[in-house]
Structure formats: structure tokens, C-alpha cells
Amino acid sequence: MNSNLNLLNQGSVAETKGNARNAPAHVVRAVQQASAATGVDFAYLMDKAGVESGYRTDIKASTSSATGLFQFTEGTWLNMVEQHGAKYGLGVYADKINNGSVSDPQTRKEILNLRKDPRLSAIFAAELANDNKTHLENELGRPVGNTELYMAHFLGAGGAAKFLKAMDKNPNQPAANLLPDAAKANLNVFYDGTRPKSVGQIFDNFAAKFDDAPAQFAGSTTLGTIQPADTSSQPWLTGMRSAVSGKEPISTFTIMMLDSLAVPSDDEEEKKRSTGSGARDSDEGDQSSGKATNGYGMKVGPNLSAGSLIAA
Numbered sequence: 001m002n003s004n005l006n007l008l009n010q011g012s013v014a015e016t017k018g019n020a021r022n023a024p025a026h027v028v029r030a031v032q033q034a035s036a037a038t039g040v041d042f043a044y045l046m047d048k049a050g051v052e053s054g055y056r057t058d059i060k061a062s063t064s065s066a067t068g069l070f071q072f073t074e075g076t077w078l079n080m081v082e083q084h085g086a087k088y089g090l091g092v093y094a095d096k097i098n099n100g101s102v103s104d105p106q107t108r109k110e111i112l113n114l115r116k117d118p119r120l121s122a123i124f125a126a127e128l129a130n131d132n133k134t135h136l137e138n139e140l141g142r143p144v145g146n147t148e149l150y151m152a153h154f155l156g157a158g159g160a161a162k163f164l165k166a167m168d169k170n171p172n173q174p175a176a177n178l179l180p181d182a183a184k185a186n187l188n189v190f191y192d193g194t195r196p197k198s199v200g201q202i203f204d205n206f207a208a209k210f211d212d213a214p215a216q217f218a219g220s221t222t223l224g225t226i227q228p229a230d231t232s233s234q235p236w237l238t239g240m241r242s243a244v245s246g247k248e249p250i251s252t253f254t255i256m257m258l259d260s261l262a263v264p265s266d267d268e269e270e271k272k273r274s275t276g277s278g279a280r281d282s283d284e285g286d287q288s289s290g291k292a293t294n295g296y297g298m299k300v301g302p303n304l305s306a307g308s309l310i311a312a
Helices: 010-020 025-038 042-053 074-088 091-095 105-116 118-140 146-155 157-169 180-185 199-210 254-260 266-275
Strands: none
Touching (some): 042 118, 042 146, 074 091, 074 118, 091 105, 118 146, 146 157, 146 199
């Protein structure tokens, strides 16, 4: 791993938050809709999108199957559509998924292609945050903030619970001993040169990214389902990152991705508009092709009726 990478320093934090002001308008709208529909903090979701993809909606990670604005892996996306899809007009697709598997290859491809729709990516990222919030608060017996939520995204709900419980007991213990496989995959997070970082140091670095802000959720309830804690010692290697399984990979090797991604320039956005390539992000249906679209302007498969994914 590039020794010059250090995502979790103050310079990168400032850059990420500064870039948020330049996020494409359709991305901002998508995140606003997701925040309004689920109660998940808008600022948290924008920060997370910036870290994950640099606000690019069709980017694919070179190190995994992670794709889209929030870099969902294939397994995680299928899991989220299966759990939450019916609420957002994807019930037919949700019914085709059985324990994260789809028997028909074409249907599976259609479902996975939905990751490139920023509105769907944002809504399921918000639902995942809700799921992880429920799981962590159940495990820890206390409210969690944005830092804990990103830990759950980074390590998986089960891995984050293990990390946070260990920190409560002894924040000075080496984190690499606690999560050796995650440490091997993310040397710059777990090590300062050759010296292992403590769990407290790592948490403080993550907290700097999100200012350790409390998680802002509307009301006192969450949309996730509390599930038994993950007992796996390697949640980041399973290809799943939902609180239902408690297993989540480091989907984008986030530490590497932010260094290589940049927010689209004004010229790129203008070129996209002039060539019409941004049409799929329109809020209007595809009238020219006559193919059914959902309420987000996303073309849907032949077996999925058109319908709004977020109630107006």
C-alpha cells in the first residue's frame, strides 16, 4: 500500500469537506431525498459519499466489486435490496433474491446495475446506516454517533462492535492485535510506519473526519432490525456489509480510493450535460425509448413495474 496515503489526517478531512460544496447537483438531491426518507443525517451521508467515490455515481473499485456513489459491493447490494427494496418500488426484484442470491443471471445483472443510480445508492446507504445504528446501540447499550457509524461501515457492524467494546475496556491496546486481517488490508489505518496504533488513536482519527458529531436521526426509532451479533473474526472478508449478517468488507479499500478519486470538474459536468450522458439521473421517465422507468428516472427491467421509490 502506498506509504504516502493517509486518508485520516486533517488535510484530507478539510479537502473532503471542501469538495462537498462542489458535489454535483443530482448527487446533492439524491442524498437530500435519502436523508428525508430515512432520517439519517444529510451531512454524514455527504461526507461518506465524498470519501467513498468522490461523488462519482458510476465509479467501480479496482480492488473489489464495489460500485457507485456509496461503493456497494455486490453481496451488500443484493442484501439491501432484499431487505428494503419493497419500500422503494423494488418489490419484484426483492422477491427474486433469496439469502443474497439471484438464480437468473439477467435479473441479477439488472439489480446490480441499480447501484449506479445515485438516488438508490443513497437511500440504501442511509438504510444501511440505520441498520448499523440499531445493531451497534443494541450491542453497546448506548447511543452512537457518526464516528461509530463510519466504523461500522469500515469494519462491518460486528467488527465495529468488537472494536468499540475493546476501546471501552482499554483504549491503549494495539488495534492490529484485535483485528489482524483488517490491519493487513489497511496498514496506514492500523500502523504509524511500523508502529501499531492503539484502538483509541484509530477512533480519534475517524472522529476527526466526522468531527465526532452525534448521529442525527429523525425521531427515536430506527428502520433497521436488531440481529444477533456477528461472531466472525473476519467480517471484512465475507463480501457482505449489512447489519443483518453483521459482516461487511472494506468495500472500496477506502484508504486507497479517496487518494485516487477527484470530484468531477465543472468542465466534465458541462460535457456530460451537453452530450446528454446525464439523462439517467433525470427525475423524468425515459419517454424516448418507451421503456418503463421508476420514479427516479431509472430504467427498470421488464418484470418491474414503474413506481416512485420515495414518496413525495
